[in-house]
Amino acid sequence: MARELLASRAENEAIRQEMERDPSVIMLGEDIAGAAGRAHLGFVDAWGGPMGATKGLIQQFGPERIIDTPICEMSFIGAAVGAAITGLRPIAELMFVNFVGVALDSVMNEGAFLRYMLGGQVQVPMVLKTAIGATATNPLNGGGAAAQHSGSMYAIFARIPGLKCVAPSDAYTAKGLLTAAIRDDNLVVYFSHRKVGPTRMEVPEEAYTLPIGKARTVRGGRDVTLVGISNMTNVCREAAAELERRGVDAEVIDLLSLAPIDEECLLESVRRTKHLVVVDEDWPDCGVAASVAALVADRGIDYLDGPVKTVTGARTPVPFSGVLEAAYVPDAARVVSAALACLRE
Numbered sequence: 001m002a003r004e005l006l007a008s009r010a011e012n013e014a015i016r017q018e019m020e021r022d023p024s025v026i027m028l029g030e031d032i033a034g035a036a037g038r039a040h041l042g043f044v045d046a047w048g049g050p051m052g053a054t055k056g057l058i059q060q061f062g063p064e065r066i067i068d069t070p071i072c073e074m075s076f077i078g079a080a081v082g083a084a085i086t087g088l089r090p091i092a093e094l095m096f097v098n099f100v101g102v103a104l105d106s107v108m109n110e111g112a113f114l115r116y117m118l119g120g121q122v123q124v125p126m127v128l129k130t131a132i133g134a135t136a137t138n139p140l141n142g143g144g145a146a147a148q149h150s151g152s153m154y155a156i157f158a159r160i161p162g163l164k165c166v167a168p169s170d171a172y173t174a175k176g177l178l179t180a181a182i183r184d185d186n187l188v189v190y191f192s193h194r195k196v197g198p199t200r201m202e203v204p205e206e207a208y209t210l211p212i213g214k215a216r217t218v219r220g221g222r223d224v225t226l227v228g229i230s231n232m233t234n235v236c237r238e239a240a241a242e243l244e245r246r247g248v249d250a251e252v253i254d255l256l257s258l259a260p261i262d263e264e265c266l267l268e269s270v271r272r273t274k275h276l277v278v279v280d281e282d283w284p285d286c287g288v289a290a291s292v293a294a295l296v297a298d299r300g301i302d303y304l305d306g307p308v309k310t311v312t313g314a315r316t317p318v319p320f321s322g323v324l325e326a327a328y329v330p331d332a333a334r335v336v337s338a339a340l341a342c343l344r345e
Contacts, residue, residue, distance in 0.1 A: 002204045007168070008052035008197040010175035011129075015053065015091065017207045018182045019061055022089060025182060026065045028076045029093025029129075033058040033068030051131050051192055054093070077103040077128065081111045081187075084126035089182060094130040097191070098151045111187040112162030123185045127178070132167070133193040133231055133281060134318045134329050144325045147317030152282035154229075157189045158259040158291075164212050165258040167191040169233035171201045173256060176210030184212060191258075193231040215262035217269065221251030224275040224339045227266065227292055229255050232279040232330060239279075239335035250339060258288050266292065267300045274305035275342045279330050284312040306345050309338040 005013065019025045032054040058066040069076040073094060080092035094100060100107065111124050134150040144150055158165045164186055168174040174196070181188035218233065219240050228236035233254040240250040251273055253265060270276050276296055280289035289310040296308055311330045319325050 001206075002202040004200050005171050005175075005203040006052075006198060006200045007171040007174045007192075010171040010203045011051075011053040011178050011192065012055060012057070013203070014175045014178040014182070014207070016057060016060070018179060019057070019065065021207070024087065025089045025091065026067065026083065027054070027057065027091040027093065028067045028069050028080050029054075030069055030071055030095055032093050033063065033066050051093075051095075051194070051197055053129075053192070053197075073099050073103040074106065078106040078110070080126055080128075081106050081124060084111070084124045084187070085114065085122050089125045091127040091129055091182065094128055096149045096151070097130045097132050097153045098148050100130070100153070100156070107157075107163075107187070108160050112160050115186070116162055124187045125185045126187045127181045127190055128187065129178070129190045129192060131194055132191045133195055134325050135194060144318070144320060144322060146320035150318035150325070152191075152230075152280075152313070154189070154191050154258050155282055155287040155291075158288055159286075162187065163259060164188040165191065166212055166256060167193070167230040167258055168256065169193075169196060169228065169230055169254050170199060171203050173210060173216075173254070175203055176208050177212070177256065179207055180209035180212050183209065188212065191230060195231045196234075199234075210256070213257045213260045213262060215256050215265040216254050217251065217265070218254050219250070219252040221249040221273060223249045223273055224277060224342055225251045225253060225266075225269040225273045226335060226339065227253045227255055227276065227278045229258065229280050229282075229288060232281055235330060235332055235335060236279055238332035239339065242332055242336050243339055246336075246340075248339065248343065255288075255292075261292065261295070263295060263299070266296060267303070270296055270300050271303045274303060275339070276304070277309045277311060277335060277338045277342055279311045279335055281313050281329060284310065284315055287312060306342045309342050311335050311338050
């Protein structure tokens with residue numbers, strides 16, 4: 001049975017159901033315990049933790065499994081890796097992806113590499129759950145969350161061997177991918193976009209998984225393929241609607257898995273449409289959009305009737321200014337322009 005849920009509540013339900021199913025699942029992070037963990041911050045539990053996904057969990061599972069940590073990402077992410085190696089299935093909540101710098105050693109040199117270095121003798125069944133994305137505020141409302149709290153930066157993780165990376169675009173994919181990530185025997189980085197969290201749609205009550213490593217086609221088309229990542233899939237939908245009004249039939253692919261990438265889905269789509277636009281909120285250089293473009297240029301060059309276009313954030317930190325932030329984040333107008341340029345050239 002399905003009912004409408006916010007994406008943040010769908011994440012909450014995935015965590016709750018997996019903790020009920022498997023007593024080895026624990027969670028660590030800053031402010032995730034809410035008011036029960038920090039009585040002097042009584043507003044936090046109503047807020048539901050940093051991204052609204054942990055409301056009520058400590059009341060059900062207690063402080064032994066919902067562990068409210070100090071503001072020290074190096075310590076609690078390192079602890080989560082150690083817990084995973086020794087038999088637990090931790091979910092570590094990294095409040096914003098920009099904070100990964102102080103914990104990258106634990107994520108990469110231990111979490112990602114250890115299974116390989118020890119010849120498969122250990123597993124690291126851990127989820128690193130983190131928030132990405134600029135808020136893209138209305139310029140009239142002032143600024144956003146600025147450079148240190150608005151990054152996407154998933155390319156940093158997607159290029160590390162041993163990590164899996166997923167980025168849902170709505171409530172349905174949020175629950176399915178988070179459940180799959182918790183059950184996976186590898187370290188999975190789960191990217192939760194702050195503009196996706198408040199959106200809602202129908203989500204099944206029962207637990208379900210979506211396969212890591214598979215994209216999905218959310219709109220069929222014959223003229224051009226638009227590939228979106230997380231919230232950029234929703235931007236691609238808007239662009240496809242505008243292109244349809246201009247007589248262009250756009251196909252929209254929701255990438256979902258950033259590592260591994262679903263090469264078969266991408267190449268099959270481009271084989272039909274002959275044109276490709278990749279939309280990515282991250283920086284342009286050495287990013288996921290660049291990887292997708294290179295993949296198609298390498299393995300699907302005979303399918304293409306025009307250049308591959310990428311629409312990305314700027315090569316700059318995310319601005320605080322509302323006007324500049326709105327200009328930084330790719331929007332439907334930029335995607336439409338890129339698609340039309342693809343077809344012209």
